[in-house]
Amino acid sequence: MNYSPPTQEQVLAMRVCAGIEQLAESERFEAATPDMVEAIAEGIGQFAAGEWAPLNRVGDLEGAKLENGVVRLPDGYKEAYDHYVEQGWNSIDxxxxxxxxxxxxxxxxxVLENLGAANMAFNLLPMLSVGSIEAxxxxxxxxxxxxxxxxxxxxAWSGTMNLTEPQAGSDVGALRTTAHPIADGEHASxxxxxxxxIYITWGDHELAENIVHLVxxxxxxxxxxxxxxxxxxxxKYHVKDDGSLGPRNDLRAVSLEHKLGINASPTCVMSYGDNDECIGELVGAENRGLAAMFTMMNNARINVGNQGVQIGERALQQASGYAAERVQSARAGGADKSPVAIVEHPDVRRMLLRMRALTEGARALLYYTAGQVDRGTxxxxxxxxxxxxxxxxxxAWGTDIGVEVASIGVQVHGGMGFVEETGAAQHYRDARIAPIYEGTNGIQAADLVTRKLGMESGEVLFGLMQEIVRDAGEESTLxxxxxxxxxxxRWMVSEASLDDRLAGSVPFTAMCAVAVAGWQLVRQREALAQEGTGFANRKRATVRFFLNRIAPEASGLSASAKAGAEDLYSLETDTLLG
Known part of the structure; x- marks a missing residue:
């Protein structure tokens, strides 16, 4: 199915949740006028739909291939990336x-939302470059x-981040890659x-002229x-003093991972210095690399959360199209016993509304976070x-709902969702990596209940939630x-042990995310209060579904969040493992 850019939704979220019109009042962002914002949203939406979306299916079927030491992509990828660069989309911020x-x-x-909804695997290429630039x-x-x-x-050049090693996994401190200083010669200093x-996303390819690895x-x-x-x-290639490219550096892609999804994204095992001639330059101070890399990782984590929005939107569009076309059975509660499109059945309608509410909620959280980043800048x-x-x-929540929405999309298709021909399964397969990379969602939850909850003794979080309570008005569930x-x-800050906090970190993270997302959806609804358009009416219905069903579910997670760690360790490890 083709991708149809949800430009109206995106512009609303940027205006209401990110407050982009207020950002444009600053000298730094004065070019971000309403006309400019709409032009960019419309332009990148059209580009993504026209050039990247048609490559999504062939990328899944053919994937990236390592042939004679060269990583190759299906036909059309090189031209589409060249057009992306030529039109200036990579340079927006x-x-x-x-x-x-x-x-x-x-x-x-x-920009990344549209590109990723069109082609998630392809979008990982510019997504990692954004982080390289920031670092x-x-x-x-x-x-x-x-x-x-x-x-x-x-x-023109792309960037990567190289952290993970076979023996280390998420424990970056256990890495063994070495760097030895060069005292003299061509590469002195x-x-x-x-x-x-391992797991180096777009670690090698031929689409960009050079690849800048951060290692x-x-x-x-x-x-x-x-x-x-x-x-x-x-x-990948040495850079001469005049900026031109020199000979190839001593690094290579040893193999490509055979993955569940994102098949057009070459996930590489990279080897550095097979011939002891891999040359690098120190970035920042010695022994301060993790702090520098976290600059890149923070950006990447926002963009991975964005992927939940992207895959949710694409799965929603495909499921909606199928539900409108698939005719099956009469509506049980209707007088007419003629078969109807499945969108008329209550449970299918519930699934579609849930997909929409979760996707729009994640988008609202995305742009609220982005707007706060810009204010921090x-x-x-x-x-x-x-x-x-x-x-x-x-x-964490954004990528979890990406998986959930893609899974519901398969369910809407019924048996046809479980076969590859419809494409619904691809969204589910592609989505499943997002809760894992750039720090698993368990690591994200641990970060929230340790580092982030500890900011100002919890008052950063408590102040945010108190603002939500004030703005909720009559919306009691929010x-x-x-x-x-x-x-x-407050229980976590004042009473819980570290193990207790970590044991409840995942449900607590979901609670907080749903609260912020629901708050921002209510603000979107209020911005459309005077409108009687189909768009405004759909927003009202979506927000009502979110508040009636998703917010109460999140409130119910409180007991799990405060259950503590004792029951997790009630069994000896050998007994637990059977």
Whole structure:
């Protein structure tokens, strides 16, 4: 099925949830006028639907292939990426000093939302580059910025992040990749990198002219654990002083993972320094690599949360189209016993409304978070704290609902959803990785109940929830949920052990995310209060469904969030494992 950009929904979310019109009042973002915002949303929607969406199915069926040491993509991908770069979509929020348009991060999220809904696997290519730009801008030397950022910002070069190793998994501190200083010769003051990384998204390909790898490695005599990690920029091709490309660096893709989904995204096992000639440059201070990488990871986690919105939207559109066309059985409660389209049956209608409510709720949370990031960029410390608080909610809940919505989409199709020909299964397969990468959702929940809940002794979270209670008005289910978040959060801060907090972290994260999403949906509804359009009426119905069904479900998670860890350890490990 084709992708139809939900531009009206996106513009509403940027206007109401991100507050993009207020952002445009600042000198830095003054170019983000309402006309500009609508033009970008419409333009990227048309581009994504016209050039990237048609490649989604062939990318799933054919996938990326490693042939004679070269990673190849199906026909059409190179041309589509070239057009993406030529039209300037990669540079939307890039720094103006390096050729970017300097627009709000919110608009960059809109670009990625459209591209990812059109083709999630393909969208991982520019998504990782965005994080590379941010990490180098924040931590790179001026020479490194001048050398790498103009090409990364334009999209002519792409970027990756290299953390994971076979023996380390999520424990980044256990990595073994090494970096040794070079004292003299052509590469004096640089480093020789040696090691292997796994699960490197778009680690090798031929679509961009060069690939800029950001690699975590350990220098000689570095402290053990995460305190001894440094960050290095390691290009696929050496870059000469004049900016032109030199010979190939000593790195390669050893193999591609055979995955459940996102088959057109080459997930590489990368080997560095097979011939002891892999050259990299230190980014920032030695042994400060994890802090630098977290700059990139925070951005990436927002963009992965965005993927929940993307796959939810695509699955919703496909399920809606199928439900309108598939005729089966009479409506049980109707007088006419003629067969009807399945959209007329109560349970199918429930499924479609749930898909829509969850997707629009995740979108509202996405753009609220993006707007807080942009305010943080303008120097608003309180907004930056809220952004930091919302990131784990968005990444965890957003990707969980992406999986749920894709699964419901399969259910709407019935048996036809379980066969590959309809394409519904692809959305489910593609969605399943999002709760895993860029820090599993369990890690996100742990981050919320430890680092983020601890901000100002919990007052960042409590202040947000109290604002939701004030704005909820007569919407008792939303107010009750926000109050439950405060009560549970205070228990975690004042009474719970660390194990107790971690044991309840996942349901607590969902509670908080649903509260913020519901709040922002109510604000969208209020913005349309004077409109009688079909769009406004649908929004009212969607918000009502969210408040009547999804918010109460989230409130019910409070008992699980406060259940503690004792029952998790009531069995000896051997007994638990059977």
């Amino acid at each position: 890039g720094p103006a000093a390096y050729g970017g348009q300097g627009l709000p991060f919110t608009l960059s999220c809109n 180098l801008e924040a931590h790179g030397s001026q020479e490194q910025k001048d050398r790498y950022l103009p090409k990364l910002v334009s999209g 640089k480093w020789r990198i040696k090691g292997q990384k 975590l490695a350990r220098t000689p005599d570095a402290p053990e654990g995460s305190r001894g990690i440094s960050l290095f920029v390691v290009p 303008l120097g608003d410390a309180a907004a930056q704290a809220r952004a930091d608080l919302c990131v784990p909610m968005l990444k 107010a009750d949920l926000a109050k439950a978040c405060v009560e549970t959060g």
